[in-house]
Amino acid sequence: METTKYLLAEDHLPKNWYNVAADLPVPLAPSLHPATGQPIGPADLAPLFPMSLIEQEVSTERYIPIPQEVLEVYQLWRPSPLIRARRLEKALGTPARIYYKYEGVSPVGSHKANTAVPQAFYNKAAGVKRLTTETGAGQWGSALSMSSAFFGLECKVFMVKVSYLQKPYRRGLMESFGGTVVASPSTETACGRAVLAEHPDSPGSLGIAISEAVEIAAQSADTKYALGSVLNHVLLHQTVIGLETLEQMQMANDYPDVVIACTGGGSNFAGLAFPFIGQKLRGEANVRVIAVEPSACPSLTKGPFAYDFGDTGHLTPLVKMNTLGSTFVPAGIHAGGLRYHGMAPMVSHLLNLKQMEAVAVNQLETFAAGITFTRAEGILPAPEANHAIAVAIREALRCKEEGVSQSILFNLSGHGNFDLQAYMDYQMGKLHDYEYPAEEIAMALAGLPSVKDF
Amino acid sequence: METTKYLLAEDHLPKNWYNVAADLPVPLAPSLHPATGQPIGPADLAPLFPMSLIEQEVSTERYIPIPQEVLEVYQLWRPSPLIRARRLEKALGTPARIYYKYEGVSPVGSHKANTAVPQAFYNKAAGVKRLTTETGAGQWGSALSMSSAFFGLECKVFMVKVSYLQKPYRRGLMESFGGTVVASPSTETACGRAVLAEHPDSPGSLGIAISEAVEIAAQSADTKYALGSVLNHVLLHQTVIGLETLEQMQMANDYPDVVIACTGGGSNFAGLAFPFIGQKLRGEANVRVIAVEPSACPSLTKGPFAYDFGDTGHLTPLVKMNTLGSTFVPAGIHAGGLRYHGMAPMVSHLLNLKQMEAVAVNQLETFAAGITFTRAEGILPAPEANHAIAVAIREALRCKEEGVSQSILFNLSGHGNFDLQAYMDYQMGKLHDYEYPAEEIAMALAGLPSVKDF
Numbered sequence: 001m002e003t004t005k006y007l008l009a010e011d012h013l014p015k016n017w018y019n020v021a022a023d024l025p026v027p028l029a030p031s032l033h034p035a036t037g038q039p040i041g042p043a044d045l046a047p048l049f050p051m052s053l054i055e056q057e058v059s060t061e062r063y064i065p066i067p068q069e070v071l072e073v074y075q076l077w078r079p080s081p082l083i084r085a086r087r088l089e090k091a092l093g094t095p096a097r098i099y100y101k102y103e104g105v106s107p108v109g110s111h112k113a114n115t116a117v118p119q120a121f122y123n124k125a126a127g128v129k130r131l132t133t134e135t136g137a138g139q140w141g142s143a144l145s146m147s148s149a150f151f152g153l154e155c156k157v158f159m160v161k162v163s164y165l166q167k168p169y170r171r172g173l174m175e176s177f178g179g180t181v182v183a184s185p186s187t188e189t190a191c192g193r194a195v196l197a198e199h200p201d202s203p204g205s206l207g208i209a210i211s212e213a214v215e216i217a218a219q220s221a222d223t224k225y226a227l228g229s230v231l232n233h234v235l236l237h238q239t240v241i242g243l244e245t246l247e248q249m250q251m252a253n254d255y256p257d258v259v260i261a262c263t264g265g266g267s268n269f270a271g272l273a274f275p276f277i278g279q280k281l282r283g284e285a286n287v288r289v290i291a292v293e294p295s296a297c298p299s300l301t302k303g304p305f306a307y308d309f310g311d312t313g314h315l316t317p318l319v320k321m322n323t324l325g326s327t328f329v330p331a332g333i334h335a336g337g338l339r340y341h342g343m344a345p346m347v348s349h350l351l352n353l354k355q356m357e358a359v360a361v362n363q364l365e366t367f368a369a370g371i372t373f374t375r376a377e378g379i380l381p382a383p384e385a386n387h388a389i390a391v392a393i394r395e396a397l398r399c400k401e402e403g404v405s406q407s408i409l410f411n412l413s414g415h416g417n418f419d420l421q422a423y424m425d426y427q428m429g430k431l432h433d434y435e436y437p438a439e440e441i442a443m444a445l446a447g448l449p450s451v452k453d454f
Numbered sequence: 455m456e457t458t459k460y461l462l463a464e465d466h467l468p469k470n471w472y473n474v475a476a477d478l479p480v481p482l483a484p485s486l487h488p489a490t491g492q493p494i495g496p497a498d499l500a501p502l503f504p505m506s507l508i509e510q511e512v513s514t515e516r517y518i519p520i521p522q523e524v525l526e527v528y529q530l531w532r533p534s535p536l537i538r539a540r541r542l543e544k545a546l547g548t549p550a551r552i553y554y555k556y557e558g559v560s561p562v563g564s565h566k567a568n569t570a571v572p573q574a575f576y577n578k579a580a581g582v583k584r585l586t587t588e589t590g591a592g593q594w595g596s597a598l599s600m601s602s603a604f605f606g607l608e609c610k611v612f613m614v615k616v617s618y619l620q621k622p623y624r625r626g627l628m629e630s631f632g633g634t635v636v637a638s639p640s641t642e643t644a645c646g647r648a649v650l651a652e653h654p655d656s657p658g659s660l661g662i663a664i665s666e667a668v669e670i671a672a673q674s675a676d677t678k679y680a681l682g683s684v685l686n687h688v689l690l691h692q693t694v695i696g697l698e699t700l701e702q703m704q705m706a707n708d709y710p711d712v713v714i715a716c717t718g719g720g721s722n723f724a725g726l727a728f729p730f731i732g733q734k735l736r737g738e739a740n741v742r743v744i745a746v747e748p749s750a751c752p753s754l755t756k757g758p759f760a761y762d763f764g765d766t767g768h769l770t771p772l773v774k775m776n777t778l779g780s781t782f783v784p785a786g787i788h789a790g791g792l793r794y795h796g797m798a799p800m801v802s803h804l805l806n807l808k809q810m811e812a813v814a815v816n817q818l819e820t821f822a823a824g825i826t827f828t829r830a831e832g833i834l835p836a837p838e839a840n841h842a843i844a845v846a847i848r849e850a851l852r853c854k855e856e857g858v859s860q861s862i863l864f865n866l867s868g869h870g871n872f873d874l875q876a877y878m879d880y881q882m883g884k885l886h887d888y889e890y891p892a893e894e895i896a897m898a899l900a901g902l903p904s905v906k907d908f
Binding site: 001002003004005007009010068071072075076077083087105106107108109113146149150168169171172173175176177178371374375377378379380415417418420421423424427 | 455456457458459461463464522525526529530531537541559560561562563567600603604622623625626627629630631632825828829831832833834869871872874875877878881
């Protein structure tokens with residue numbers, strides 16, 4: 001019988017995270033202080049993060065050890081399976097070999113637990129009592145709520161209002177872990193109140209929710225902030241995905257020609273892709289790497305590579321990234337986790353260095369891809385992951401057209417068990433594509449801060 | 455680092471199902487024709503099931519080979535993990551070693567896929583075009599919808615109305631696989647119309663939904679019926695769970711003192727327990743085996759072991775089982791999969807032979823256990839599985855009290871991702887326990903058919 005699933009034994013769990021900063025030919029541009037416009041130092045971040053995470057944020061060590069306490073929790077679901085999508089290949093009639101790394105096996109159903117666990121661990125070790133965060137689709141908020149329960153921390157989650165309304169059960173999950181959930185924009189923060197004053201019906205955005213969570217964390221010493229994507233240390237934690245996959249591809253006696261993942265803030269993409277990009281940067285291998293974003297929020301394909309705020313309330317440092325402008329509020333697509341105006345600086349940097357490609361896909365194509373996948377492989381994917389699947393299918397059909405048998409690898413970053421309303425709406429013809437929001441983006445970009453480009 | 459997760463490689467997937475009928479000291483009582491009261495033969499079942507499944511239903515072979523095509527689908531998620539609940543042990547402060555077999559890794563989130571796949575395969579092989587079935591919580595309906603999509607069959611699911619209303623997203627999942635879902639009792643069948651005429655507000659029950667699905671299947675030659683529990687061949691297919699666990703307990707260098715699973719129709723219980731009971735029957739090992747049922751539907755602990763109909767409309771054969779009477783409609787507890795008036799004849803028989811124990815648990819204790827488990831292990835369990843967890847916790851606390859380190863194994867038959875409304879209601883104090891429905895059960899038992907006891 002042909003092998004379908006590549007499982008690693010528990011003792012093959014990576015003992016280190018991989019830090020792509022070690023292999024960069026050009027270093028990342030520094031983050032700038034929002035008030036002075038000057039490069040920030042560790043002390044500037046200390047009100048928000050414990051020093052251990054700040055050190056990871058700026059480290060250029062290639063491998064960073066994973067603490068024992070984190071490995072013990074990872075073991076609940078890691079190593080995650082790599083699955084050969086033989087049934088999908090057959091359904092598409094493609095000569096391509098399609099593999100997916102399945103991160104939906106984590107208790108909260110997505111890759112987000114990979115960084116939530118170490119973030120909760122390092123905060124607990126630093127004596128922190130309480131974490132605040134934002135969440136879009138609710139995957140990150142669930143992961144941090146779970147991790148906070150594991151390490152005995154309180155957890156307060158500002159959930160983007162459109163997702164709060166679309167996905168009440170994600171809230172139920174966070175509350176089952178003991179987390180507190182607030183719809184954002186809320187009246188609990190100055191940032192939230194300012195947005196509501198101008199737009200009482202605001203659907204919210206990740207940029208707004210970040211401002212609210214940061215504002216609360218900055219107010220007390222025993223409360224810190226945790227971010228689910230974008231930052232270097234978050235991307236670092238996700239690299240367990242790609243490190244495991246490298247070993248699993250060896251088990252399969254194969255190597256990908258194309259690596260694909262969706263991108264909102266960039267973390268699941270980085271998790272799978274960075275270890276492959278590292279091999280490329282070190283001249284050990286060659287591989288196409290594709291980031292897939294929603295057409296309604298096309299930071300990588302339409303946004304300039306420029307300094308901008310990470311949040312709408314302008315409380316975070318300025319980072320150099322592909323951005324649509326920090327005041328841009330994306331349309332309420334169901335892939336809530338991809339509704340972010342910017343992109344991880346490291347992902348933006350690698351795109352700028354031409355180490356990867358980016359493509360934008362519209363909503364209906366992604367749901368059609370998700371249904372095709374579900375009926376072939378059984379797993380109902382998260383709407384975010386459907387973006388990766390859509391491009392994997394495009395690539396598989398290209399292989400069919402060209403008659404070449406390439407190896408296609410994508411990250412199935414999470415399941416869609418909490419996204420059934422979106423699937424039901426799709427199947428009833430209620431979803432639609434979004435025009436490129438040219439005017440809104442132009443307006444938001446006009447507000448880009450003017451700073452020295454380091 | 456101590457091992458948490460026992461994973462078997464794909465090539466350790468069992469190649470045979472285990473048939474406990476081979477090891478019975480006393481054979482099962484025969485099923486009787488609903489009209490004549492005489493033992494039925496294979497021909498009597500042929501309108502509903504393909505002959506290959508009927509042969510399995512009556513087989514006394516100890517091992518029955520799993521077809522290659524079924525193994526290929528099983529591989530998508532099997533072998534499933536056995537997890538040592540070290541974090542739960544610590545939370546309870548128990549010296550017991552607690553293990554759970556996690557069946558929520560199947561694409562539909564429960565053990566039901568283990569039998570849905572072979573049932574769809576055998577029907578397809580017999581030239582069947584369409585399957586009908588019932589579903590309670592929606593787990594079985596999802597599994598059969600998925601399996602029907604895999605093998606190119608149409609699938610029509612009668613979903614118990616209370617669950618249809620409580621769990622709209624389970625319907626969305628079934629429809630994503632291409633299944634058709636109807637709330638039961640419905641106006642599509644004579645059985646459904648008869649119930650609605652008497653009780654227009656009927657919440658439905660598995661007994662009613664079975665009648666509807668059987669009625670439709672009996673009407674055309676290319677349509678067959680598939681049952682998600684109760685029958686011997688269904689229990690047989692589930693034994694992959696216990697067979698894998700036997701090997702995984704060896705990996706753990708341990709053997710359970712107690713094996714626990716919840717019981718509605720009996721299939722997840724049988725799946726885990728029968729291979730252990732087989733060892734017991736063959737004198738190879740000794741182990742306590744506990745079936746856990748809801749207090750609101752206590753067939754094993756309160757129902758007589760007697761001949762009764764499997765359905766409310768009296769279309770099925772008479773089977774000898776622990777039953778509360780085929781017209782008993784259990785209260786609308788959230789563990790919809792346990793709302794069945796009867797119990798698998800094989801499980802009832804083994805209880806009667808004193809090869810196992812049974813215990814009934816009330817709703818609030820099960821949800822409290824589920825929350826304790828979630829905060830320790832991360833996985834939010836299905837309300838059905840919470841029954842097993844509640845008793846595993848009772849046993850672990852007994853070990854603590856007695857100061858003995860026993861080994862406790864339970865089946866985590868599915869996750870609760872589609873049951874968040876129940877958890878939210880529980881956390882808002884909206885759920886309650888149910889009094890023992892003595893009067894309703896007495897009334898239903900008064901209607902037990904009077905037949906010769908074979």
